[in-house]
Amino acid sequence: MNIPDYVAPIVGYRAWQWNCTGWNPHSAPLKSFNDEWWLPGRTIAAICTASSGWAPVRGAEVVHARHEAPQAACTCGIYAAKSFDHLRDQGYLGRGIRGEVYLWGKVIEHRSGWRAQFAYPKSLVLSPESLLFGGFAQLELRNAELMTYLDSLTAYGADVFWAYENQQTILWNSRSGYETVGLESLHDALRRESSVMWEADGLRSDTHLPVFKGSSRLSARELKIVKYLAQGLTNREISQRTGIGHLTMKNCLFRIFDKLGVSSRLELLSLTLSKTSRC
Secondary structure (H helix, E strand, O other): OOOOOOOOOEEEEEEEEEOOOOOOOOOOOEEOOOOOEEOOOOOEEOOOOHHHOOOOOOOOOOOOOOOOOOOOOOOOOEEEEOOHHHHHHOOOHHHOEEEEEEEEEEEEEOOOEEEEEEEEEEEEEEOHHHHHHHOHHHOOOOHHHHHHHHHHHHOOOOEEEEEEOOEEEEEEEOOOEEOHHHHHHHHHHHHHHHHHHHHHHHHHHOOOOOOOOOHHHOOHHHHHHHHHHHOOOOHHHHHHHHOOOHHHHHHHHHHHHHHHOOOOHHHHHHHHHHOOOOO
């Protein structure tokens, strides 16, 4: 994707969902958190959906009429933050692929970011969290599978990085292709994270698991984690007892919260106490 040479694009920061397990060469691997697909090689153009009642900014005035996006008096536009810290504060970094994004056309600036008329990814950053939420760590780690899913990201023509244990290495360079050091780091990390997760499948034989509203949606491993949470154990203590890696543990909690429709440990504890027939 070539940015028009007659504009000086702004570089912002954002996160996407990674549709890695459902990707095929005819679909898009990335979509925004409002379910808008970002197609490789094609500029994404803002369209106002406020007239249908969708308002991403609380308290903002919404223009209920068809108009070019973005507008200062509306909430429309392609959103990007001014830093990864702003994305983290909004809760996006742990639930998708992060990266830099080019913004151009009409751009409206806010305190922590922008709303733009046009956008396209500049760089993409993979992390253990994005792999787990994409469903990748639940696949067998055959090299062909790994490269297939990475190829889905390289289709954007943007540099792809791997972030793990406070280090960031380049996986794919838009000029030279795949980088050996980055691929080796990704392979090693994914093996470690997935191995401890599969080792924890031995928990399925545990017959003393909690029963409560919604518990049927959880796996045996997830129920075991809920049991330890209800006993007041910390993430680190649960990791030690179950053999689940620390990063995998965090992502298991996210999935448990999503399945049960809760957003905190306190809400989860209240749910487990509402009707528990065995512990």
